[in-house]
Amino acid sequence: MNLAPSSLAPPAPDPLAVTRFVQAQMGAGGAPLSRGTQSRVYLYQDQSGRYVIKTPRDGLVGACIGRWMMLREWHIYQRLEGLAGVPRCHGLIDGRYLLLDFVDGETFRSAQHRLTADDPFFDRLGRLITALHARGVAHTDLKRKDNLLVLADGTPCLIDFGAAIQRRQGPLSRTLFLMGRQFDRNAWIKLKYKGYRGVSPDDLHHLRRLPIERVSHWIKRRLRHLRRAAMKHRGSDQP
């Protein structure tokens, strides 16, 4: 059977309708699905399905850096096209609205309490990370537990490629990619064992914490400690 290309293309929303929708949401101060430091994520639905639209923040920063970040993320989604475990991307509309399939899953943050280290989820996640690297992409932000979704059947899905690194020609790019790849492997261990304690010898040989990770971990711990001390101090001041 000879199928016309249009019948092979996945269903996708009308770009004009998407633009109108986002602008109406922004204008009316509609509640986004998520509001990050650099972006807003809106849920969008039409007869072809459910989608999310990731947009840069408004203002000057959003107009410049935000748009550049969306473009970067779109290029990464193009490189990952067809990879199971990554949402399908339907393009970058108007140079700023990144349109993705909506993934009906729970964030790892909310699912983590029932996922023990022996859950098959982690083997699947490990294979997904390896497949990602084979496409020349390192995610680099997997320790953030909202960037990983857990589907109802227990499979993982990776989102938010805003900080991802693509492998390109040249020694600098290659070095950055290798560092990013190691970040992802370390993140996998940290998520699986809820830290770096009790790691099995089999997994231990994947772990190589880079100095930059150790320093940032140390800073975060100090900040947490200071915050707690400040709260305690404030509490003891109250009558």
Ligand SMILES: Nc1ncnc2c1ncn2[C@@H]1O[C@H](COP(=O)(O)OP(=O)(O)O)[C@@H](O)[C@H]1O
């Ligand atoms: N394709 C998607 N399907 C379902 N939820 C999503 C999708 N993309 C993003 N989200 C939701 O929006 C949140 C923020 O998206 P993300 O891409 O991580 O933006 P940010 O760069 O602001 O962190 C995610 O943690 C998730 O809850």
Ligand SMILES: [Mg+2]
């Ligand atoms: Mg995120």
